[in-house]
Amino acid sequence: MRKASGILKFLKRNAAGYMFLAPWLVGFLVLTLYPMAYSLWLGFTNYNFTKPDATQFIGFGNYLKMFGPLFGLSEFTASTGEVMRADPYYLKSLSVTFTYVFVSVPLKLTFALAVAMLMNQKLRGVGFYRAVYYIPTLLGGSVAIAVLWRKLFEKDGLVNLFLGMLGFTNLPGWITNPKYALWTLVLLTVWQFGSSMIIFLAGLKQIPQEYYEAAAVDGANKVRQFFSITIPLLSPVILFNLVMQMIGAFQAFTQAYIIGGGRGGVLNSTLFYTLHLYIQGWAYRELGYASAMAWVLLLVIGVLTAIVLRTSNLWVSYGTGE
């Protein structure tokens, strides 16, 4: 009797919380936790969407398919006895994505910080400027802008028209030349520095002006002030932006898909990881392999985020500057 009332009390105390949490909790269990477990398992099978009944457990077969070429393997025998071919484009997609992330993210953040500092002055019209600089970010993720970008950087596109006016000749088609195609995507990403800029601007406003005045009195020049005041005091914001932009960049898809015409572009020069995953999963219907690829992506992002966070104590200061 006493115990029962205790349980009732317990239920009553927690009921409201769980009632309000219910939609999220159901969503988490059904649309996140269960799919994660399921895709982890699928990654160890040869599940194909056109013949799900023929699914077999193939151990690390899918992972060998990805990384086999690293060890000179182009074919191998899976645990089912079936001969599997290694994926000749996987490593390419990995290197394209790494190049894209490691070039575009630092460039984007540098640009965002530079513009934020420029705007962090008592200037008239800063609100308006901020809005204008945010426009590319507002629109940049859309199919419309990707369509535009492809036209801008074609052989007879707007960019070459301008460069031609400046006297350049023999200009390449930037999108169709495998040497440059990825850089047009990097540029497209850097162009969308608006969110990072707004976050930096908010961070810069938190730095007391007196610090700079005191430093100036002590004879520190602007460069010195930047490295001894701005950077250390802004470092938590830089870390935040770095992690968020990095995670986002690894998952970039739309722009590469549109610009590459649904494929990886010329010689797979813009074969982003997620694009390759989509092609494997939805063009070839190899959903088991696509699942394994998704897990590697999760691991790559997880490990890199952990490295950034671990090493952040070397350069991020949460002190008050005392």
Add this chain to the structure above:
Amino acid sequence: MERGNNVKTNIVVRHTLTHLFIIALGIVMVYPVLWMIVSSFKPNAMIFSDPGLIPKAVTLENYVTGWKGYAGTTFGRFFLNSLFMCAVAIIGNLISCTMAAYAFARLKFVGRGLWFAVMMTTLMLPGHVTLVPRYIMFNTFGWVGTYLPILVPKFLATDAFFVFLLVQFIRSLPKELDEAATIDGCSPLGVFLRIIVPLASPALVTTALFTFLWTWDDFFNHLLYLTKPETFSVSRALRTFIGDAGAVSNWGGALAMSTLSMIPAFILFFSLQKYFVQGITTTGLKG
């Protein structure tokens, strides 16, 4: 006195130079977008030979031919489809994310800390690890080809960004208000509806705003789940409109429809700018 004047002139010169620099850079930045808008009014043959912003001839032809769409479906239908999806997504996110945020920010229950940590982890989780099973699951339900795979998750608070945004906002509201209401006999539901929801309205606007933009601009999910042209959203339709090889002859139409597709974002941005800034700075919303 003279020195003071010098300093003043220096500041004026410096500010003028900064203004000029910001304006010049700004023009370079928005030039492609402006050019796209202007070009959508140029005759098809003149679009790519003219890099300037002042058209030599103005026509609405591109809008007329573009609007016709393809496969017998006009862009009018695509716009209605997109608007419908956005409206439902906003309702779903507002209800489910606010409920979850209220629970995390205000209610006490066993496991709150754990679930909150879980929610924060999903914030960083790349969606690709749930992609394939979700697709298989929705396919078993017979949902592929409908809006359900895109809209149902919104009612289950799967956009953790908004839960986080709302938690942050609700935490900043004075607790005394709901305590007083509770003492007056208000149930948690009453507190939620009468106090939290009205006070959190700025954060709700931010949630609605970004839900709209992300649903409008989403391409990947539309590519996966919308299979019939009559269900296509604007972004999905634009992609088919330009085709795989991009070898369409009607680039004017593509630019015209692209321009139209950007109008909602423009209107929202310039009318609700402060909510943008709030959303971006409190959660670092990707963009």
